[in-house]
Amino acid sequence: MKFRPSKVWLRRGATIATLALVPLILVGVFLAMHAEFRAVAQLRDVSERTDAKRDLFADILIAHADVETGVRGFIITADDRYLEPYNIALLRRESLFSAIEDQGEPEIHAALARLRKLSDAKLANAALNVSDVRAGRIRQARERVATGNGKALMDEIRRELADLDAHEAAKLAQLTERSSASRAMLERSVTAMLIGLALLLAMVTMIVNRSFRMRSEAMDRAERLSDRQKALFAGTVDGVMLLDGRGRILRMNPSVSRIFGYSEEELLGQHNMVLLETPYSMEQSMAWLQSVGVAGKHGAGRRQEFTGKRSDGTTFDTEVAISMIHGETEKNYVAAIRDISDRKRAERMKTEFVSTVSHELRTPLTSIGGSLGLLEGGAAGPLEEKAKRLVEIAKSNCDRLIRLINDILDIEKIESGKMEFDLRRMQVGPLIGRTVSSMNGFADQHGVTLTTVLPPWPQCVVGDPDKLEQLLTNLVSNAVKHTPKGGEVEIFSTHDGGHVRIEVRDRGQGIPTEFRSRIFGKFAMADASDSRLKGGTGLGLAIAREIARRHGGDVGFDDRQGGGTVFHVDIPSVSAERTDGRTDLDQDLPSVLHIDDDDDTLAVVASAFEGKAHVMTAHTLAEAREVLNKSDVAAAILDIGLAYENGLDMIAELRKHREAMPILTFTAYDDMRTAEGVDRVLIKSRTSVSDLVDTTLLLVGERRRAA
Amino acid sequence: MTIEVLYVDDEPDIREIAELALGLDPDFVVATASSGEEALAYLAMYVPDVALLDVMMPGMDGPTLLERMRDDPKLESVPVIFVTARAQRSELQNFSTLDARGVIAKPFDPMTLSGQVRALIA
Known part of the structure; x- marks a missing residue:
């Protein structure tokens, strides 16, 4: 079976997928924000470190400027107080360089090395000047200053520091720019994700709303359906009851009270058996309920006729249709009860x-x-x-x-199914002989000759000789009546597949086209004057066809070459007698399984089938299963009230053995009229054993023909 | 050889026709009765060679009359043939179990009626 997702499932899937995207988006937003926070923190860190370095560069410049200024003042005044900034600068210089070098940035190592070298030169120059002044060589110190070397060194130091500062500033600017770009990207991403999230939430809201609306509509529909069902339940003319798994009445409609004369209070909780005039035991009733199928599933459920009993004790014919439904905790049964007194x-x-x-x-x-x-x-x-x-x-x-x-x-x-057939093995030749013999006088009156063409070998069928003669007589009578005086009617017998075919050939006018479709109907005649001219009733062919069909055969007709009509009867054939005097019929006899726990009944029925079928008997369902395992069974006769068992429980297994198997019940339950899965319900007290045999063989014949 | 026949039917016309029809055979001597009770009164005095009984009669019907005859040792071996307008097979079977020799369906052919009776009691 191809799977087609329903709208409900599609909706559910979309909702779940949408809701699953929400946390994903939120996680995405969180990760992006987290990355941004880290980037900002990193930028701040770098910025602080850059500022610190730039401060150090400034401090180094100030320190060297202090050296320059202090030494110059000392040269001019030889006052040691002017050397105070110089001394401080000397003390700080190393710590400042160490602070910068500790930050370990390789790209500025070269510049720092140059700076240190310039600083060393500058301090050496300053130290010489201080030394000269202290030694009284002020003129030499002044001349050294006048050379401009100290100023040049100072300028070099200033340039180096300016380059380092610019480098740091550029690095910071680059990082800031990258961070800005990253932030812009983050803003766009987060915005997109939030928009997506908003859309998803809107979609979910829409789906949920729609779901709620549909649910509400479904509940409204269910309520309306429930109301309708309640109205149907209450208003139906048939009595309807809900039974629990043991057959007790859980609910009932007013018609049950009307039909049976009990109030609802009197019946609720009672076993349904109180409504039936029946010999069933409680166990049998339970077994019967257990075998009821689910309504509407493969035609399951069961319909059966019972005798109902009213509260005043009077009885009436009733038909019960019962089906199993799955209740909340156990199996329940719905029983519809119809008063069929009028029909009966x-x-x-x-x-x-x-x-x-x-x-x-x-x-x-x-x-x-x-x-x-x-x-x-x-x-x-x-x-x-x-x-x-x-x-x-x-x-x-x-x-x-x-x-x-x-x-x-x-x-x-x-x-009405009341025509009785005495089916037996019979030869076709003598049947045709008897028919012709009895019809010769009639044919003579019409100036028609009857001739027969039979094969040299015997042809056998299982049939009712009287009924088949009636059938043939009808056909021959028609043929004679429609054949011109001096003409001939041929009765021809042959074999066609698994059937004996008997043909009645006339030289009449043929059958008018417009009459062909209704020729087997009741009171069918080609024209109104026909019956008066021919003395027929218009029922002969209808009867002939029914008789043939009840034998598992049929009647048909064809135009006859050269004018006239050929009516043919096909009846399933059985093998003829063998030369050694025994019959093959024994091998051709159908096997009938008869389940009954009463030995006498088994013996009587087996005796009645003698020569007509092989009867295999079983006292229990287990014995019946053994028979099915070993034999090819063509029909089954079931007793229902077996000791501790219900014969109807075998139906499924029998159908599995042979799907089209005729299944009959032969039961003492007078109330039983029909049973699900059973072809004929025969009541022991009302059915003779020969009727049982006839009915069984007839059904077997029908099924063989159908096969 | 004379064959004494008792024909029992509540329909006077049919009784008369049957009497005429059976009388066509010179060996048949026919007595008639219009009811089961009248037949029993006759049978108390005479024992026929064969009795033809209508099945449906007001009062005592044919099968009851047969039972009463079988209860009487003097009449228990008298062949009985039912004449009936109801010729359902199950009814015919029932008649056989009632120890009837055979059944003749109505309407019968008056010209062959005696022949049918002879065949059934042969």
């Missing part, structure tokens, strides 16, 4: 009506048809020609009415 009553009325029609119409027709038959047969003496013709007409129409009633009853039985 209508079904019973319909059945009763059909039964009444069957009896009440056939009874007078017996008299009419019997009388006419006796008259026609000469029981009341010979009839005049005209009277005989009138009796024939009356008899023919009476027969037609009987056929119509029979066909309507057949259709009703087929549609």
Whole structure:
């Protein structure tokens, strides 16, 4: 499955990414500021050191100036007081030079060395002058001053100091300029980061706002949905209950009270069994609930008919649709209960009506048809020609009415699933022979010949001989009626894939194009006059197709080359008898798994399937699993109320074994009408064992055909 | 060889037709009764070779009448054939378990009715 991020997830991701950027930006700002603070501190340090050095340069200059001034005054006055600045300068000079040299800056070492040399020369010059004055050689001292050497040295010292000062000043200016550039860069960066931060915060605010708004809208929607659901819950005509994991009623809507006659106070906390007229034990009910699936998930959930019990003890038919939901702490179940008394009553009325029609119409027709038959047969003496013709007409129409009633009853039985099939292994050749034999008289009346073309080998199917004869009779009857006098209808049998194909070929007018799509519909005739001309009921093909389909086959038609129509019936074939007298049928028989904890039931059912299917019995689900492991099972019959187990628990495993496997329940639970995952629910008290066999084999045939 | 038949049906028209139809066979001697109770009164006096019983009759229906006959040692071996307008297979099976010899569906063909009866009791 392709992952598609939802808008919510995208929003969440954007918010988290944005919030993650904020601390990054703040860290960036902090680092930048920190670097700037360090740069400023460094600049201040350098500046202070430069100032100190420049002060030292000034002090050195002053000291030498003091030497110059002091010595000159001493030469002029020979007064020792003038030598006081000279003496102080001599004392300070070394400390000043040491202070500068201690700062250890290599680029000024050369300049300092020159300066020291000049200073030494200057002090030596001054010392000579002082020495001469003290020795009384004032004229020599004055002449030495007059040479200008001392002044030149002083000028040299001043220049050197000025150069050093300029150097320091330039260095400081350069550093200050670099610092300014760095600060400007920092300002721009910090501004950009702060703007980014502001934008991010704005974005986060926007997202959070939007999120809050959406959350608020979602809560509004949820509230509206909840209101609607509450209204639905309260207003639905069906009773709806919320059950806990043990089947106790947690909530219910007013319809439950209306349907069952209990107040809400009486039912809340009660087990749902109080609403059912049922032989289930509490354990069985629990097991049943456990097997209910989640609603809407792969069609899970379960729908079943029960007999409900009202507070006054009266009972009624009810259908319960139950689904599992995940509650806050445990599984819960939602049960929708529908009162189907009216539907059941209508079904019973319909059945009763059909039964009444069957009896009440056939009874007078017996008299009419019997009388006419006796008259026609000469029981009341010979009839005049005209009277005989009138009796024939009356008899023919009476027969037609009987056929119509029979066909309507057949259709009703087929549609309501009540048509019973006695399925057995049978050969197709004799079936065609019987049909042709019974239809020869009818064909003679129409001047049509019936011929059969059968293969030399026997063809076998599993079918109800009477019903298949009815099917073939309908097709042959139609073919005869639509074939011109003197014509021929061929009944042709062949093999097509896994099916026996029986074809009925006529030389009629063919089937009009506009009639083809509805030819198998009820009361379908090509034109209104058709039934009168041909005496049909318009139900024959509908019945034929239903019979074929209930045998796992089908009916179709094609145009016949040279004119006319070919109707064909396909019925799944089974292998024919072998030459040694035994039958391959045993190998072809489907394997049926029957799970029941009652030995007698297992024996009776196995006996009923004899010759029709291999029955493998199991008393428990564990035994059933063993059977599934060893055998290829085509159908399964389950008892529900096994000792300590529920047969319905096997359904998933059975479907895993064979997905399209017909699964039937054959149970004593009278209340059970349907069960999720089960193809047929048959009740022991209402179903004969032969019906169980018929239904099972029919379903197996249908599934084989579908496969 | 004469075959004595008791035909029991609450419909007088059908009784009459059945009597006529069965009477077409010269070997058949037909007696009729209009209800289960009337049939039992007849059977108290006579034991027929075969009894044809309508299934749905007011009062005592055909299956009940059969049970009553089987309770009577004198009548327990009399072959019984049901004649019914309801020919559902499950009903036919039930009739077989009730020890009936066979079932003839209504409407029956009057010209072949005696032949059907002969075939079922053969």
